[in-house]
Amino acid sequence: MAQPEDRPVPYRPGVISLFFVIKAAIFALAFWIWLLVLAIQDGPLTGWGLFAAAGAITTTLVGVILGIRIALQANAADRHAELKKTLVEISWNTAFLAHQDDDSDNVVRFPSAVPDDSGGWPSREGPERRR
Secondary structure, eight states: OOOOTTSOOOOOOOHHHHHHHHHHHHHHHHHHHHHHHHHHTTOOOOHHHHHHHHHHHHHHHHHHHHHHHHHHHHHHHHHHHHHHHHHHHHHHHHHHHHHHSOOSSOOOOOOOSSTTOOOSOOOOOSTTOOO
16 A cells, blocks of 8 residues: 655654764764873773763663664654554444445444344343433
8 A cells, every 4th residue: 555645754853862862972972082192091990080981881872772763753653653554444444344335324333242242232121220
């Protein structure tokens, strides 16, 4: 079935989320380079080395977590769009099949598990009927 051009595009994680992932990756790269430069210099461990190590680890983890979040949002958006499409198809098929019958009333009968059931609420006759 061809996709209509006027169908709305499902929600996808946007450019702003991607911006923060790229920003975290750039900061992580900068911290890792700084830590590498400090390690190559063969100097004693100072506060700046500890700061570079903590920054490298933190920004790397933030970038990974944000990247995973974007991937999960994209997957959830695809699943949600597919579910909506399926529900619309079920609804249209049910309405179409309901109007194919030769019934004169305008009641949409949903398929039931019992083959000869006419649909609707069961009627109770007798003393147990309440008003």
